[in-house]
Amino acid sequence: MAQIEMRNVQKFFGTNQVLKDLNLTIEDGEFVVMLGQSGGGKTTALRAIAGLETVTDGKILIDGTEVQGRKAADRDIAFVFQSFSLYPHMTVRENIAFPLRAVRMDTSERDRAIKEVAETLQISQHLDRKPSALSGGDMQRVAIGRALVRRPQALLMDEPLGVLDAKLREQMRTEIKRLHIARGSTSVYVTHDQIEAMSLADRIVILHDGILQMVGAPDVVYLKPTNLFVAKFVGSPVINIADATINGTSVSIAGAEGGFSFDEDTLARLRNTGSGVTLGIRSEAVLLKHAQAKGYAEAKATNIEPLGSHDIVDVQLGGTTLRARTESGFVRGEGQKVWVSLNPEQAHFFDRQTELNLAGAA
Ligand SMILES: Nc1ncnc2c1ncn2[C@@H]1O[C@H](COP(=O)(O)OP(=O)(O)O)[C@@H](O)[C@H]1O
Ligand SMILES: [Mg+2]
Incomplete structure (x- = not known):
């Protein structure tokens, strides 16, 4: 087991800086998911921890000890790559045993280690087969088995399920x-x-353009995004975004008549309620009614996406389209008149320039 620390890590490829002052502590036994778009620096960060890549500046520590001078093989960290890269001419057993070749172990001990890993991963029945005889899922189990057989201090996985259906x-x-x-x-x-990040992580680390955007438990990342990028990246459907104006206790969406009333406290919390803000509101916080009601504004349904367990309904409010999550069949057809409101407790306001959440850090 190990604690992993990155301190002020910078990485350049030529003049291209791909990790920008990364600071992160991964606790012993923790499951951390690095999430971000392609090109954001995730693989580079992972390779730097493993010792497969040098860093230009900054420190990487494992259990408090700097590891710059330590080769990958001496870091006791296992790596599972996106492509399984199994040895095709070896059996599953030989593939799993491969990392043990440099380890002093007698045969019975070695057999026991392989057996245990194979049982855990439910591939015991394949031990004497060649990888080409296995399904994609079983091949990836073998790759994970190979990474685990040495009982590494830490396990790094780079999009290990990317190629599976x-x-x-x-x-x-x-x-x-x-x-x-x-x-x-x-x-x-x-x-x-x-979705993979939300379902697996103790904590999610969001990386964009080499810059750490947010670190937090899945629910915190979802409910209290630090900036607009995080708000948009996490959640499906994508969070609704609209230019908005705050006037006293009223929030109006650009192009729509009237405003939604919010309680004073919600708006008073904001660090800067200057004229222009960006409103972020998830589909479950866009509330619909069939008839007029206090606090609801008239709108028109323009599209219905039936998803079985619920619908996603597009409603047009002035010049803005908001996507609302409703129970199945709540809105019968496109063009139907509906009344819409926003749940103030789940509304986010971002600075239009800096894109930071005006409610401050989570
Ligand atoms: N060996 C390399 N040489 C030059 N540039 C690289 C190298 N590896 C990655 N990069 C660049 O670093 C950036 C981050 O890449 P990467 O860490 O693979 O991101 P991610 O895994 O998030 O998709 C990209 O712009 C990529 O082109
Ligand atoms: Mg990558």
Whole structure:
């Protein structure tokens, strides 16, 4: 087990800075997911922790000890890559045993280690087969087994489920979580998939353009995003965004008549309620009614997306379209008149320039 620390880490490839002053402490036994768009620096950060990549400046510490001078092989960290890269001419057993070749172990001890990993990953029946005879999911289990067999201090996974189809990804996600709980090893998992991040992480680390945007538990990242980027990146459908104006206790959306009333406290909390703000409101906080009611404004449904368990309804309010989550069939057809309100407790206001959440840090 290990605590991993990145202190003021900078990484340049030529003149291109891909990690910008990264500061992060991953606690012993924690499951951290690094989330972000492609090109954001996730793989580079992971490779730097593993020792597969040098850093230009800053420090990486494992259990409080600087590891710059330590080669990847001496860091006792296992890495699972997106492409499984198994040895095709070796059996599953030989693939899993491969990292043990440099470890002093007698045969029975080695067999026991392989057996245990194979049982945990439910691939015992495949031990004598070649990787080419396995399904994608089983191949990835073997790759994870190979990473785990040495009982590393930390397990790093770089989009390990990326090439699997959606259903298998969901199943493997559960297995990875179970494995983490059983082993208790410090895990860092990279993905661009926010659902994967939400479902796996103790804490999510959001990285964009080499800059750390937010670190927090999944519910905190979802409910209290530090900036507009985080708000937009996490959650499906994407959070509604609209230019808004705050006037006393009333919030109006650009182009729409009238305003929504908010309680004073909500708005008073904001650090700067200057004229222009960006409102962020998730679909479940856009409330619809069939008939006029206090605090509700008239709008028109322009599209209905039936998703089985619920619908996502687009409503046009002045020049702005908001997506609302409703129970199935709540709005019968496009063009229907509806009345819309916003749940003030789930409304976010961002500075239009800095894009920071005006309610401050979570
Ligand atoms: N070996 C390399 N040489 C030059 N540039 C690289 C190298 N590896 C990554 N980069 C650049 O660093 C940036 C971050 O890449 P990466 O860490 O792979 O991001 P992510 O994993 O989030 O997609 C990208 O702009 C990429 O082109
Ligand atoms: Mg990557």
